[in-house]
């Protein structure tokens with residue numbers, strides 16, 4: 111059966127207004143396409159590929175509310191890491207699934223169809239990992255989930271952490287994770303970076319490291335990670351998440367490094383809301399914003415994506431799975447609002463995240479790709495972002511996952 115979606119604007123396609131879908135795949139994008147068995151009017155709205163959230167902690171979502179009084183603190187990153195293990199002991203596969211499902215619903219109902227989730231594997235029972243491996247299978251029809259074997263308490267800070275990461279990869283995790291800045295000495299942080307890359311190569315897995323999520327300019331694990339994947343030609347399969355300290359790095363160092371990032375093709379993920387909240391805590395004024403060099407990465411063609419990171423967990427009390435909110439905050443913090451920048455800013459929550467996840471071959475508004483897309487409640491990119499509009503519909507393999515009623519912005523005001 112042929113389906114035609116017509117009367118639409120397609121992101122990064124200048125003139126196209128129609129899309130033909132057959133057997134769940136995009137067969138044509140253009141104008142005046144032939145008749146189809148089913149024709150769906152999109153009312154002139156903007157079509158994007160689905161939002162991608164390439165960095166989320168689904169085993170943590172809504173745990174802040176669950177922690178109750180215990181969760182109340184000053185809200186610093188390291189405090190949250192200390193708080194987490196107590197809660198972790200109480201988890202069951204069912205309890206993890208219940209909360210994770212809330213987070214997944216938040217995201218999918220707002221246009222996300224691809225999530226990379228870090229799952230804490232510093233747990234000999236692998237409770238959260240087991241839950242997530244099941245969910246990944248069970249929810250395939252609505253969302254693609256990639257799982258990172260993430261040693262939240264460290265590969266060395268937590269005794270046997272490296273082995274647990276390796277075991278998690280054998281169990282089916284897709285990506286090797288790490289947290290070198292949390293290891294107890296630089297030497298162990300560096301050792302963990304070597305382990306991460308070795309495990310990635312050994313098991314043919316992607317790599318995504320919580321890297322230098324600190325304002326400490328001496329935290330330079332990114333330099334080592336990039337060097338190793340450059341030498342192994344593994345950069346395009348590797349992501350450095352956060353890299354907050356790189357936002358504080360001296361220019362002469364930063365530009366040397368960015369040259370090397372271009373060579374390795376390493377990917378970056380910035381979590382603008384989360385890190386704006388967590389970083390700069392020890393600063394008086396001026397206060398740092400916790401953002402890596404997003405603007406420079408974009409200008410230099412280094413792949414960088416935005417992500418949600420947390421939804422109501424000990425690290426961050428807010429978060430709701432709305433990627434438009436992340437983009438809006440991120441583009442303020444990164445100062446990317448020239449007319450040209452605005453026109454491509456959606457890349458930060460779509461195509462660029464897909465590249466981090468290495469799913470670009472099956473992602474995007476191109477002929478031959480799965481017919482996965484979202485429809486925004488606006489017709490132009492600029493207006494969609496300025497108004498922070500909602501996602502009206504999400505289509506997966508040619509079928510609607512949901513379709514909401516259009517919201518009217520024009521309301522009658524009582525002026526007298």
Ligand SMILES: [Zn+2]
Pocket residue numbers: 165167228320419
């Ligand atoms: Zn994270």
